[in-house]
Structure formats: structure tokens, C-alpha cells
Amino acid sequence: MRPDLERLGRFDEHRVRQRLRDSFSERYTSVIVADGAFAGCVTVRPADDGLWLEHFYLAPGLQGRGVGPAVLRALVARGEAPGAVVRLNVLQGSAARRLYERHGFTVEGRDPIDIYMVRRPAVTRAHTPSSA
Numbered sequence: 001m002r003p004d005l006e007r008l009g010r011f012d013e014h015r016v017r018q019r020l021r022d023s024f025s026e027r028y029t030s031v032i033v034a035d036g037a038f039a040g041c042v043t044v045r046p047a048d049d050g051l052w053l054e055h056f057y058l059a060p061g062l063q064g065r066g067v068g069p070a071v072l073r074a075l076v077a078r079g080e081a082p083g084a085v086v087r088l089n090v091l092q093g094s095a096a097r098r099l100y101e102r103h104g105f106t107v108e109g110r111d112p113i114d115i116y117m118v119r120r121p122a123v124t125r126a127h128t129p130s131s132a
Helices: 002-007 013-023 067-080 096-102
Strands: 029-034 037-047 050-058 085-091 106-110 114-119
Touching: 029 067, 037 067, 037 085, 050 067, 067 096, 085 096, 096 114
Parallel strands: 050 085
Antiparallel strands: 029 037, 037 050, 085 114, 106 114
16 A cells, blocks of 8 residues: 555555554454465444445555455455445555456545445346236
């Protein structure tokens, strides 16, 4: 995340740490383990109309190796059970945006730093036989 923040001229070590401290929730944060070792973490907390996905951090050496998509698929599947909307924000220009788009997230809004994305659950339609 640091390279993206530096690219945007927004990296401030104190501010980044404070943001994490202010919004960290042990209750909703999961540790990601790959091949028996610590690989990262992700927070999925309840929101008014669904879930908010945040602090999705993956060790740089594991990026591009399928770990992120596997974690995201599991999170989305877990969230869809009750028909939840899942929201997140990603830094402008971040490669992570493509990952989220591949998993059904669409842009809901943006500001100079972040792109706000949403994934709405698939609508299940009852099949009605046509009359002949």
C-alpha cells in the first residue's frame, strides 16, 4: 500500500498507523495463513446495509499468486449467505481494483484518494415455466 500512497503524495507513516489503530477491530479481523505461515489480514465488519471490507493486506511476496482471489472468494461467499451488500474502498490507481472488479465489485463513488466500490448479491429469480 505504501507505493500507492507515495504515488498519490499521501504517505505519512504516522497517519497510516493511526488510521489502522483507529479503525482496527479484533472481533472482525481475520489472519490470513498460506502454506502454514502468516500471509496477511483482512477485516470484514457489519455495516448498516451489509458488510464493509477493509484492511485487506497481503504480504508482497504472495501477491499475484492466487492468495488474494481465494481470500476474496471466501469472504464474498460468506457475506452472500444472508444476501449482504459488501463495500470497500481502494486507492486511486491501485492494482487491487482489478481484483475487486473481477469479483463483481463496481464503482459507487470516488474522491481524490479513494475509489468506493460495492458488490451487491446476485438476484435469484424464480423460474416460471412458460405456457405453451
